[in-house]
Amino acid sequence: MIRTAPVEGFRGLVRRPTVRLLRCLLPYWRRLVPAALAAAGSELAAAGLMATAAWLISRAAQQPPLASVSVAIVAVRALALGRGALRYADRLLGHDAVLRAVAGFRTRVYEALVPLAPAGTPAFRSGDLLTRLVDDVDAAQDLLLRVLIPVTAACAVAAAATGTATVLLPQAGVVLGLLLCVAGLVVPGSALLLSRREGRAEKAARAELAALTVDLTLGAADLAAYAAGGRARARARLASARIAALERRKALATSLASGVVLLLQGGATVGVTWLALRAHAAGALPAVHLTVLAVLALISFEALTPLPAAARRLTEVRASARRLADLLDAPPPVSDPAVAAPLTADEPLGAEISELRVRHRPDAPPALDGVSLRLPPGRRVVLRGASGSGKSTLIAALMRFVPYEAGSIRVGGREMRELRDCTGSDVRRVITGMTQDAHLFHTTIRANLLLARPGATEAELREAAGRARILEWIESLPDGWETLLGGDGATVSGGQRQRLLLARALLADPPVLVLDEPTEGLDPDTAAAVLADILDATRGRTTLLVTHERSGLAAADRVVTLGRGRIRSAARGGIDGTQAAVPPQHVDPAL
């Protein structure tokens, strides 16, 4: 289903993209909380095991009765086994929760993108768009797995270690708590500040590299033809080198931070042990507590070691969240009305376009200005015109891909509905077909056609292919309907590609069929043959056919010519481009 609503939580908090990202993941809290608890439990068990073992060894040296250490012996066994079990649960629950959360989030981002396409996404280059959909959405995974879960575990261990040390020797607790705060907050915070700019720059550089890579791949033939491959590769190399330099700078900040945490760990161990020794010498601390305090100071920093790396990941996550926010805040070119009028298709439908004005950008001249056109039920209207005259814009407005600022488009049978009052998905259920940039997917011929009507029967598939005059060819292939097509029909000829796209549009069988330049890129003979087949196959269907062809239009019910966004002439069917067209006011209004 096409959603026009933004991804929940992504609008509103304009300046806090990371918080917005987090809010999008909140619905998964029931799975995320046990994962975070298991991670914290595993770290606590490791620290508890070391501290209890230290106590047990020191106490055992005093040769006490076995009963007085039996609880500690059981605790050591339980903690050793529990640590492994909790580590396993942490990995299992953490990955399960995070992969589900990211999969759900990616679907919602994609759904939010659909209303932007095809008119709203040209602002983003295709490689960059891909990076946003793949890498930037994956940042949500890192936010949970590499930032939030380690931070939760580190906080739990630091609090438990400081609490235990304070109970045993208050001044040692204060020193340990302070140094843990510095290692857990100040050091990662500084690393975050140092690598913040690099994180943002690296995301932008990666997006640039992805866009360049897509250009290099898709434009390989043109780059080779114009000997421009060297320059393009040099730009890609430069982008790679920039990423490497930024990575190095970030790695330096992280290693420095890790080094400082190690120094603090040493300092805390020495400081706490010295305080404990003094207290023991003064008779205020039993010897067994002395060992526990020294071990506690040493191991409590272990849980903090992933924090500098977590800070570094956080800079990348923030940059990704900002880029996702940019994408998702892009206003959809056409929004659905709050209360949509229903569009039914239980009778033949037609369309009436009246005084239509469309602008692609507010500051651009109108692509269509005062265009009026009738598409009577069951008639085939051909729309011709020079390149840039507005033919595709008219189709896009009819399919609710672009908005119109003045005039009206009404669709229906006996009762007509204004398109503005209907949802885009309802409109495209009744007005659809072959858009100018129609795409053949890298899958079988059958799957490519079924895209238009997944429930179509074998007979319907064969009928559509037959009407597009491609059935014989499909059935002559060794794999027939199961033949795999290359990306965008790379493994078929231009004529076969257009006929497959036509078969798909015919299979969709919408009440109003639109075909935007179905003969584009074909040689004149093939184009004439395809056009004649199209006009034959669409007899009795409401059809708007856009073409550059001048001949072969004799079978059309009406031929309308656009020029610079206005209707230049209109003529009843039976003419072709070689005959003079009559001005629009002289055309039979029934057409």
Ligand SMILES: Nc1ncnc2c1ncn2[C@@H]1O[C@H](COP(=O)(O)OP(=O)(O)OP(=O)(O)O)[C@@H](O)[C@H]1O
């Ligand atoms: N997304 C867009 N943003 C800005 N301007 C656009 C956009 N799409 C089309 N235009 C402009 O609108 C005008 C009409 O373009 P349109 O694609 O409708 O022409 P066309 O008749 O279909 O041309 P062609 O036969 O070459 O496909 C042109 O001036 C074009 O530059």
